[in-house]
Amino acid sequence: MRLKEYEKHYRLSFANGVSVEILKEDGAFGGLGQVKLQRRKLRNNEVPIMPLVRAPDGYEVTRLQFHHVRKGEGCVALDLIPHVRRGGRMEWVCCDGEDRWNVGPWGQAPERDRGGLMRLTLRSVERTIGGIPFVGFSYAYKFRSRRYHVYRIHDRATWELGGRATGNSFWMQGPFGQPHKTVQNKDDSFSTSWCRGPSQAVEIQQFLPLFEVLQGFTFQFDRNTLLVTAFEEPFHCRSLFQKSAGENHIVHWHQLCADLGGCLEFPPLQVLCAAGLGDGPTDRADQYCAVRDELQRQYAEQGGLLREPAVVSSRLTGAGEPCLETMERGLDELARAGCHRVYVPGLIQALGPGPDASTKALRQAGRRVSMLVEHAHQRGMEVAASLADCCAHWLVQANGAEGTQQAIPADEGGRQLVTRALRDADARRLLTDHLRGLKRSPGLDVLVADSPLDRIVNQFEWVGPEGGSASGNDGGRIVSLYGPRTSLVASLQKMGYRCPLAGAAGLACGWLRPGYEVLKGREFMFRDCVVEFPEDEVTRAGDDPLEAYFRGYANRVSYAVVFDAAWGPGGRLAKWWKSEYVEINKAFHAVREHMESSRLLGDDRGALWHGADLDVRVLWCYRSFRWDLGPQASVFDIMATRQVGLEGGGFAPQPLRVYLVQDAAGAEPADGAGAKPGR
Incomplete structure (x- = not known):
C-alpha cells in the first residue's frame, strides 16, 4: 500500500490494484474523488463522495479539517475535525x-x-461471494462530539463503471417498478423511491430501508466489470439510488442511522469489483443470484434470523362473511390444489366475537380459530396470519394475558400492541407471552406483516424529555427501531414460528403484486416471494399462463392460489386457477429441498438447481434440448412419476417438465448460443 501527497489530493494505492483519490480543499477534506481498479474508472469524479452530518436541533457540519492521516496494516485512517454552523x-x-x-x-x-472528531477509515478488501472473486476497498465512518448529538450520517456517493452512467446496468429488487435499468443515454432516469399512488394517504417514500425492503446490496455492471457495494453487516440504513435525467452519474445515498447520541460508528461499506466474468444475460442473472443468496444469508445470520425457501402458498379471502364450514371447504380445495401454506387475511378479527363479549363468547371465538387451524393441519397445510391480526384485543384477553387493557385499548387494533412492544419492555413481554401461547393453541405456524408499508414507516421513536411526544424539546430522544424490530422477528422464530423475510431482515407481507411486466424474464429476482398471479396481464402479453406459472416455480417464486370464501354459496377458487397447475405445485414441493443454488441455461432452455448433495440436480425445462449425462446417470420425470430411459448416455428433456437427475458425474448441459432469458 502506498500513500502519496500532492498539492490538491492524496493518492492511496492498495496492493490489490485499487487506487483512491482523497481530495483536499484549503486544508479541509474535500471528499473521495477518482477511484480506479488498475486503469479502469469506477466512478465519475465530478461529484466527490462526501458525508453530510446534521444535528436534529439545527446544527450542520460544514467543514472537516484534516487533523491526522495515519497509515495502518492495509488501511488508512483520516482524522477530521468538524466545523459546525447553525443551520x-x-x-x-x-x-x-x-x-x-x-x-x-x-x-x-x-x-x-x-x-469532536470524524474518522474515515479506508481499507483494502479481497473476498469471494457466491464463488465470484472480488477485489476492492471499504470505507467506514465514526463520529463523536460532546456538544452536538446526531442520529444519522448521510453517505453521499455516486458509482459509474467507466466513469459515466451510460452503459451501466443497475439491478435492485424492491417495491418500485424498475428492478432492471440499463442507462442508454444521459436523458434516462430511474429511482428507487416508492410512490403509493395519488389515491393513498402517503404519496412517496424517498429513502427505503436497505435491509428490510430493498435487497441489502447493490448490483451494477457494464460490458467489462461487475460492481457490488455491500455493508459488512446489517444495521439501520435507509437508502436511495437514483439516476436523474441529464446527469451522467448514479447516486448511491445512504442514511446511516442509530440512536441519538454523541458517538456513532457504522459498519464499513465494501466497494467490490470483478472482471473477466461472463457478460451474457443468463451469466449476469446467475451472478446476481449467487451474490444475493450469500449476502442475504450472511446478513440474516448476523441478525440472528433464519431464512426459508418458498413453499406452495395460498390465500383464503372473504373470511368472516361466510360460515366456518365454507372456510373449511376452502381449505379442502386449496389442499387438493397442492398448497402447503394458507394465509388468511383478517383471520382473528373475522372469527372474533362482537364488542363487549362475555368470557364464554371469547372462548367460543377461540375455539372457532382452533377448529380452522386444526382443519388445515389435518390436510398438511401451515396456517399464516398477520402479526397485528394475531394481537387482536379479544384474543389477547382470551389468552388471559395480564396488562392487556394498558398495552392495547379495546378500541384499537393489534397493531397498537406491536407498535408499543418495539418501544416498551412491558408491552414486549405481553406480546411475546401472548404469541407463545398462540403457538400452543390454536397452533398458528407462520407470521407475516400486514403490508410493505409496515417495514417503511415507524423507523424511529421520537421521545420528549418527560416521555411524551417530542414536539420541540431540545432534550428529546431519538431511538432507532431497527434493532427492536429485528430482535422481535428473531424471538418469533425461536418460538417456532416461520417468519418469511423480505430483503435480509424485514418481515415479509402476505403477498406481493409486482405485475407481469416486472416479473417477466426477471422471476429470479423475486425468489421466495409470494406473488399474486397476474393471469390477465399474462394473457394480454400473448403468453401462455401455464408456462408463466411454471417459470415462476422454476425460479422459486410462489404464486398464491386464491380461494374466495365469500363468492356465492360455498365459495370458489380464483377464476385463473386451472387443474393443470396442480402438477406444478406438487412437483415443486417434491424437489424443493434440492433447490438451493441455481443456474439459468442459455437459449432460454430452463433452470438447473442443486442442493447440499451435488450429485442430485433438478431441471425445470422450458425448451427441449439434448443433455449428455453419462452411463451411470438416472433421470426421473417428477410430473409423470416415471423413470426416463437414456439413449447413448443422454436424454432430451421436454418443455414444462421437471426432472430429478442423479449420478451424472458432474455433467452439465452444454452452453447455449447466448439467447436472452425470459420470453
Missing part, C-alpha cells in the same frame, strides 16, 4: 406540526467542534 430549521416540530427553528445568531461563522 436554522430543526427536525423537531412544534405542537401544531409546524417546523421549529434554531433562532441563534444566524450570521455566525462555523465554529470548530472542540473535542
Whole structure:
C-alpha cells in the first residue's frame, strides 16, 4: 500500500490494484474523488463522495479539517475535525406540526467542534461471494462530539463503471417498478423511491430501508466489470439510488442511522469489483443470484434470523362473511390444489366475537380459530396470519394475558400492541407471552406483516424529555427501531414460528403484486416471494399462463392460489386457477429441498438447481434440448412419476417438465448460443 501527497489530493494505492483519490480543499477534506481498479474508472469524479452530518436541533457540519492521516496494516485512517454552523430549521416540530427553528445568531461563522472528531477509515478488501472473486476497498465512518448529538450520517456517493452512467446496468429488487435499468443515454432516469399512488394517504417514500425492503446490496455492471457495494453487516440504513435525467452519474445515498447520541460508528461499506466474468444475460442473472443468496444469508445470520425457501402458498379471502364450514371447504380445495401454506387475511378479527363479549363468547371465538387451524393441519397445510391480526384485543384477553387493557385499548387494533412492544419492555413481554401461547393453541405456524408499508414507516421513536411526544424539546430522544424490530422477528422464530423475510431482515407481507411486466424474464429476482398471479396481464402479453406459472416455480417464486370464501354459496377458487397447475405445485414441493443454488441455461432452455448433495440436480425445462449425462446417470420425470430411459448416455428433456437427475458425474448441459432469458 502506498500513500502519496500532492498539492490538491492524496493518492492511496492498495496492493490489490485499487487506487483512491482523497481530495483536499484549503486544508479541509474535500471528499473521495477518482477511484480506479488498475486503469479502469469506477466512478465519475465530478461529484466527490462526501458525508453530510446534521444535528436534529439545527446544527450542520460544514467543514472537516484534516487533523491526522495515519497509515495502518492495509488501511488508512483520516482524522477530521468538524466545523459546525447553525443551520436554522430543526427536525423537531412544534405542537401544531409546524417546523421549529434554531433562532441563534444566524450570521455566525462555523465554529470548530472542540473535542469532536470524524474518522474515515479506508481499507483494502479481497473476498469471494457466491464463488465470484472480488477485489476492492471499504470505507467506514465514526463520529463523536460532546456538544452536538446526531442520529444519522448521510453517505453521499455516486458509482459509474467507466466513469459515466451510460452503459451501466443497475439491478435492485424492491417495491418500485424498475428492478432492471440499463442507462442508454444521459436523458434516462430511474429511482428507487416508492410512490403509493395519488389515491393513498402517503404519496412517496424517498429513502427505503436497505435491509428490510430493498435487497441489502447493490448490483451494477457494464460490458467489462461487475460492481457490488455491500455493508459488512446489517444495521439501520435507509437508502436511495437514483439516476436523474441529464446527469451522467448514479447516486448511491445512504442514511446511516442509530440512536441519538454523541458517538456513532457504522459498519464499513465494501466497494467490490470483478472482471473477466461472463457478460451474457443468463451469466449476469446467475451472478446476481449467487451474490444475493450469500449476502442475504450472511446478513440474516448476523441478525440472528433464519431464512426459508418458498413453499406452495395460498390465500383464503372473504373470511368472516361466510360460515366456518365454507372456510373449511376452502381449505379442502386449496389442499387438493397442492398448497402447503394458507394465509388468511383478517383471520382473528373475522372469527372474533362482537364488542363487549362475555368470557364464554371469547372462548367460543377461540375455539372457532382452533377448529380452522386444526382443519388445515389435518390436510398438511401451515396456517399464516398477520402479526397485528394475531394481537387482536379479544384474543389477547382470551389468552388471559395480564396488562392487556394498558398495552392495547379495546378500541384499537393489534397493531397498537406491536407498535408499543418495539418501544416498551412491558408491552414486549405481553406480546411475546401472548404469541407463545398462540403457538400452543390454536397452533398458528407462520407470521407475516400486514403490508410493505409496515417495514417503511415507524423507523424511529421520537421521545420528549418527560416521555411524551417530542414536539420541540431540545432534550428529546431519538431511538432507532431497527434493532427492536429485528430482535422481535428473531424471538418469533425461536418460538417456532416461520417468519418469511423480505430483503435480509424485514418481515415479509402476505403477498406481493409486482405485475407481469416486472416479473417477466426477471422471476429470479423475486425468489421466495409470494406473488399474486397476474393471469390477465399474462394473457394480454400473448403468453401462455401455464408456462408463466411454471417459470415462476422454476425460479422459486410462489404464486398464491386464491380461494374466495365469500363468492356465492360455498365459495370458489380464483377464476385463473386451472387443474393443470396442480402438477406444478406438487412437483415443486417434491424437489424443493434440492433447490438451493441455481443456474439459468442459455437459449432460454430452463433452470438447473442443486442442493447440499451435488450429485442430485433438478431441471425445470422450458425448451427441449439434448443433455449428455453419462452411463451411470438416472433421470426421473417428477410430473409423470416415471423413470426416463437414456439413449447413448443422454436424454432430451421436454418443455414444462421437471426432472430429478442423479449420478451424472458432474455433467452439465452444454452452453447455449447466448439467447436472452425470459420470453
